Amino acid sequence: MENSGYLALARQVALDHALDISANNLANLRTSGYKAEKLLFEQYVQRATSPVTPPNEMSSVVQVGTFTDYRPGDFEQTGNQLDFAIQGDGFFAVQDPAGTRYTRSGNFRVDDTGQIVTQDGLPVLDAGGSTIQLPAEARQVTVSGDGKVSADGNVVGEIGVMQFTDPQSLVREGNGLYSSTAQATQATDAKVVQGMIEGANVQPVLEITHMMDILRNFQAAQQMVDSQHEMAIDAINKIAKV
Amino acid sequence: MRALSIGATGMMAQQLNVETISNNIANMSTTGYKRERAEFQDLLYQQERRVGAPTSDNGTELPSGVQLGLGVKTAAISRDNEQGPLQKTDNKLDVAMQGPGYFTVQLPSGDTAYSRAGFFQLSSDGTIVTPDGYPVQPSIVVPPNAIDVTISAAGEVFAYFDGQVAPQNLGQLELATFINNNGLEQIGSSLMKETTASGPATVGVAGSPGFGTVLQGYLEGSNVNVVSEITNLIQAQRAYEMNSKSIDTADQMLQTITQLR
Numbered sequence: 001m002e003n004s005g006y007l008a009l010a011r012q013v014a015l016d017h018a019l020d021i022s023a024n025n026l027a028n029l030r031t032s033g034y035k036a037e038k039l040l041f042e043q044y045v046q047r048a049t050s051p052v053t054p055p056n057e058m059s060s061v062v063q064v065g066t067f068t069d070y071r072p073g074d075f076e077q078t079g080n081q082l083d084f085a086i087q088g089d090g091f092f093a094v095q096d097p098a099g100t101r102y103t104r105s106g107n108f109r110v111d112d113t114g115q116i117v118t119q120d121g122l123p124v125l126d127a128g129g130s131t132i133q134l135p136a137e138a139r140q141v142t143v144s145g146d147g148k149v150s151a152d153g154n155v156v157g158e159i160g161v162m163q164f165t166d167p168q169s170l171v172r173e174g175n176g177l178y179s180s181t182a183q184a185t186q187a188t189d190a191k192v193v194q195g196m197i198e199g200a201n202v203q204p205v206l207e208i209t210h211m212m213d214i215l216r217n218f219q220a221a222q223q224m225v226d227s228q229h230e231m232a233i234d235a236i237n238k239i240a241k242v
Numbered sequence: 243m244r245a246l247s248i249g250a251t252g253m254m255a256q257q258l259n260v261e262t263i264s265n266n267i268a269n270m271s272t273t274g275y276k277r278e279r280a281e282f283q284d285l286l287y288q289q290e291r292r293v294g295a296p297t298s299d300n301g302t303e304l305p306s307g308v309q310l311g312l313g314v315k316t317a318a319i320s321r322d323n324e325q326g327p328l329q330k331t332d333n334k335l336d337v338a339m340q341g342p343g344y345f346t347v348q349l350p351s352g353d354t355a356y357s358r359a360g361f362f363q364l365s366s367d368g369t370i371v372t373p374d375g376y377p378v379q380p381s382i383v384v385p386p387n388a389i390d391v392t393i394s395a396a397g398e399v400f401a402y403f404d405g406q407v408a409p410q411n412l413g414q415l416e417l418a419t420f421i422n423n424n425g426l427e428q429i430g431s432s433l434m435k436e437t438t439a440s441g442p443a444t445v446g447v448a449g450s451p452g453f454g455t456v457l458q459g460y461l462e463g464s465n466v467n468v469v470s471e472i473t474n475l476i477q478a479q480r481a482y483e484m485n486s487k488s489i490d491t492a493d494q495m496l497q498t499i500t501q502l503r
Contacts, residue, residue, distance in 0.1 A: 016243065017310065019495065023245035023488035024284070024311035027252030029481040030259060031282040031314055040306070065291060065306035078279070080322050107281055109320065110422045112441030119281050119317040136421050136444065137452035139342055171293055172309045174286040175317070181294060204484050211491045222498045 003058055004228045010060045011221040014041060017063055019214050025202045032076075033105025033176050034200035036069040036207075067168055073201035075193065081141045082108045082116065085198040090161040090187030093125040094118050096177065100125065102162060102184065105176040107197050110134055116149070116159070120175060125160050127186045132157035145191040163187040244312065245492035251313030252485030255282055258316055259478040266466045267475075274339075274359030274432050275464035276321045277471075283317040323423045326358075326465040328457065334391050335362040335370065338462040341454020343417040346379040346445070347372055347433060354379065356418055356443070358462055359432035370399070374431055382413040393458040397448040417453050418443035 021039050028034040041061050075085050084106030086092070091102035101122070108124055111117045116124045116132045123131040126147075134141060138151035147159040162184035164170065170178040262280045269275040293307035328338050337360035339345070344356035357372070365371045368384045384391055388401035397415035420426060425439030436443055448456045 016245075016495070017308075019488070019492060020244040020248060020310055023248040023252070023485075023492070024313060026481075026484045026488050027248050027255065027314040028282070028284050028311070029252070029484060030256065030477065031284055034284055037309065037311060039308075063308055065293075065304065066309050067306045078322065079324055080320075105283070107320070109424050112422050112425060112439055114421050114441075119283070119320070134421075139452065166305075168306050169293055171289065171307070172284070172287040172311065174311075175283045204480070208484060208487055211488060215491050215494055218495050219498050222502065225502065 005225055007058065007060055008221040008224040008228070010062070012218055014061045014063050015214050015218045015221070019211065021066065022207045022211050022214065025200075026204065026207050028200050029202050029204060031105075031176070031200050032107055032197045033073070033103060034202065035071075035073075035104065036200070036202045037066050037172075038069055039063055040065045040067060068170070068172070069201060070167055071201050073199040075196045076199050077196055078107075079195055080107075081195060082110065083195055083197045084108060084143065084159065085193045085196040086161055086187075086190050087193055088187065088190035089167070090163045090190035091178065091184070093127075093129070093160045093162050093184065094122040094177070095125055095129075095131065096122055099179070100129065100184075101173065101177040101179055102170065103176045103178065104198060106192075114138075116157075118176075126158045127160035127162065129160075130157075132159065143192055143194045145193070147192045159192055161187040161190045161192060163190065243492050243496055244310070245488055246496075248311070248313040249485045249487075249489035249492065251285065251315065252488070253482055255280075255314045255316055256478050256482035256485060260475065260482070262319055263471050263475045263478060266471050267468065270464050270466045270468055270471075272359075272432065272464050273361055273461045274326065274357060275466065276323050276326070276358070277464070277466045278319050278321050280319050281317045282314050285312040285315050287311050321424050321426075322465065324465045326462045328460045329463045330459060331461050332459050333361075334393075334458070335364065336360060336459060336461050337362065337393055337397075337415070338457045338460040339417075339448075339454050340457055340462075342419050342423075343446075343448065343453045344419070344434070346416050346418050346443075347376045348379055348381075349376055349433075353435065354443075355429065355433040355435055356420075356426065357433050360456075361461055372431075372433075379416045380413055382415075384412060393456060395449060395455040395457070397456045414447055415456060416445060417448055418445050419452055420444070 018039050021037050025036045094101050108116050114134045134151050140152050142150045148155055149157045170180045173179050259280045262278050266277045288310040290308035295304045347355045347357055349355050362370050370378045370382045382399050390402040392400045399412040400409035401412050402409050421441040425437050426434040427437050428434055446453050
């Protein structure tokens with residue numbers, strides 16, 4: 001295959017990935033605490049093998065990475081006393097069997113022992129890494145902006161809000177969880193809001209237009225393959241006549 | 243072309259969302275009904291280039307990796323146990339729960355079920371039963387010659403008789419609370435059953451610590467807020483359409499590929 005064929009192929013593979021990411025963002029349009037994923041492309045410049053002067057350079061596309069858009073999502077009032085949203089930068093810490101995980105999705109519940117847990121039953125942790133236990137007879141649970149949990153007026157624990165110096169280093173694990181090898185510190189400018197959940201920060205208009213763009217680019221790359229193919233056929237025919 | 247299956251997970255999730263919302267709207271005037279909400283989570287991620295992976299021997303590492311999400315899944319359908327509005331009915335055997343607590347009902351199987359719907363009636367032998375005829379616990383029998391029945395805030399049932407000044411105490415309604423109300427299993431007919439997730443029932447009487455009080459002549463209405471359900475329905479429908487759009491785009495891209503010579 002000619003170089004142009006490879007270039008078009010690289011473009012199409014990259015666009016296929018871009019579509020997957022847009023589709024995933026749209027699939028999670030109503031997932032609480034979901035943060036949109038974006039794709040980064042980079043030109044990959046390669047010197048063509050033929051030793052011509054000036055050097056003949058090709059630039060092919062490679063995906064260097066995805067990054068997470070940590071802008072806040074819309075807050076939705078639920079009235080549930082165990083629904084929480086974080087205003088500002090920060091994550092809730094939860095205890096996964098594999099270690100501490102972080103999440104923005106604060107739709108918590110209590111389990112059969114009175115611990116505050118996530119929808120998957122993972123215990124929510126305070127800043128020091130301990131779980132939060134509600135007394136069995138607790139009727140009114142209130143949580144202040146700094147995360148202090150009170151049951152009927154008595155402080156019983158604190159919901160930890162943690163932050164990272166580089167949130168882009170977090171690895172997405174699914175189920176709304178993120179893991180990190182870096183050490184989290186207690187967030188300084190984040191506030192816990194009770195009775196609200198943070199919606200996904202996906203911007204549907206952007207994603208839909210992005211998808212149209214992807215489709216047209218994909219078709220354009222296809223055109224390139226087609227015309228290159230025609231050129232090849234043409235060349236064969238013409239050379240055969242000589 | 244993962245976008246096809248990713249879009250499909252999104253459409254399935256939104257379909258379930260619409261189903262949950264329509265069930266809420268259908269039960270907007272069901273006594274003791276608690277609204278439900280579908281909770282979603284992102285599916286697994288494919289780590290194509292892992293973030294933080296070393297890129298040289300000098301300790302440089304990838305500042306961001308390539309993480310491809312594979313769609314969405316339903317995590318739970320949770321119940322919002324907010325108190326419903328109290329509706330006056332003036333029926334002697336209609337009782338509303340104010341605050342935490344469930345009425346206990348004995349099922350024909352012998353199991354105990356729990357309910358917030360306090361629309362009780364009398365059976366042929368005078369026992370207080372649910373509209374399905376299941377006896378309310380403990381079994382309270384109203385004598386046929388009773389001229390009036392009152393139920394106190396503590397759930398005590400009194401009967402009045404002709405020529406008798408003092409009412410007769412027939413028994414006290416038994417209530418149950420759970421540490422995790424959301425863990426109860428719905429079995430239809432406004433009844434719920436205990437599960438391991440709900441924790442064991444704490445049995446008590448109305449007005450004691452941790453229990454609400456009982457109000458005679460009222461029913462607890464459904465806590466469904468129709469306005470918010472309708473806006474949720476609109477959002478769910480749009481989300482559904484957008485996911486179909488990503489399937490459509492993937493389809494067109496596949497079509498482009500099949501035209502390849």
